[in-house]
Amino acid sequence: MGFAVSDEVLGTFAPIVIYWVYSGIYALLDSFENYRLHSKIDEDEKNLVSKRTVVKGVLLQQTIQAVVAILLFTVTGNDSGDAAGPKPSLIVLARQFVTAMLVLDTWQYFMHRYMHHNKFLYKHIHSQHHRLVVPYAFGALYNHPLEGLLLDTIGGALSFLLSGMSPRASIFFFSFATVKTVDDHCGLWLPGNLFHFFFRNNTAYHDVHHQLYGSKYNFSQPFFVMWDRILGTYMPYSLDKRAGGGFETRPLKDYKDA
Numbered sequence: 001m002g003f004a005v006s007d008e009v010l011g012t013f014a015p016i017v018i019y020w021v022y023s024g025i026y027a028l029l030d031s032f033e034n035y036r037l038h039s040k041i042d043e044d045e046k047n048l049v050s051k052r053t054v055v056k057g058v059l060l061q062q063t064i065q066a067v068v069a070i071l072l073f074t075v076t077g078n079d080s081g082d083a084a085g086p087k088p089s090l091i092v093l094a095r096q097f098v099t100a101m102l103v104l105d106t107w108q109y110f111m112h113r114y115m116h117h118n119k120f121l122y123k124h125i126h127s128q129h130h131r132l133v134v135p136y137a138f139g140a141l142y143n144h145p146l147e148g149l150l151l152d153t154i155g156g157a158l159s160f161l162l163s164g165m166s167p168r169a170s171i172f173f174f175s176f177a178t179v180k181t182v183d184d185h186c187g188l189w190l191p192g193n194l195f196h197f198f199f200r201n202n203t204a205y206h207d208v209h210h211q212l213y214g215s216k217y218n219f220s221q222p223f224f225v226m227w228d229r230i231l232g233t234y235m236p237y238s239l240d241k242r243a244g245g246g247f248e249t250r251p252l253k254d255y256k257d258a
């Protein structure tokens, strides 16, 4: 028999490879000043952490997550084998995908908001992610390891279990969620970006959250703006031309500061 990689292993490692490939492409486009949401100068001045530290932080994060994911897959595995059972129909797959998206969004919204509400958790855990005031693609998963575990790994496990998707489907779901998260941090407003077209929760929306004026708003991630809308943490913003090229997000003029 040939070399076979189980779906569980792929579901764990494909998102990691895709993370670096996708954010690597964005790193190449980094100097497109006309599409950036912040200037390069701002990136260097406002960010509180070096790129080297960010890379190390993300790698540590991904290592821990991979170990936990393999453990979770092992514990929850049904031993059905890859080819066993009928293939789910497209409708079933779509339903599982949407369910997983809603579960992940719900989990992440409340955990994320609580991390801002609780001063101890913010100071010791979530503030690490906010060291990137000017987000860039490979900083997307720059988090405290405990945050990665709580928000991403447990959130991912819940969405996997509650949606009932197979390990094979989860390869695509987790890869998609990874690409979406990287895109939300890319810091570029490129024409033709389909995420910007299909999702209100996108690069500009999450950029608002990384700014001082928006840090108590736009907690929703990574897919929809639903919970911000329902619970009143949605900050309306505009995307304007920035002096010196590119774009910038701004709170709408009549918006009262909280």
Ligand SMILES: [Zn+2]
Pocket (backbone or CB within 6 Å): 112, 116, 126, 130, 209
């Ligand atoms: Zn935050």
Ligand SMILES: [Zn+2]
Pocket (backbone or CB within 6 Å): 129, 135, 185, 206, 210
């Ligand atoms: Zn972020």
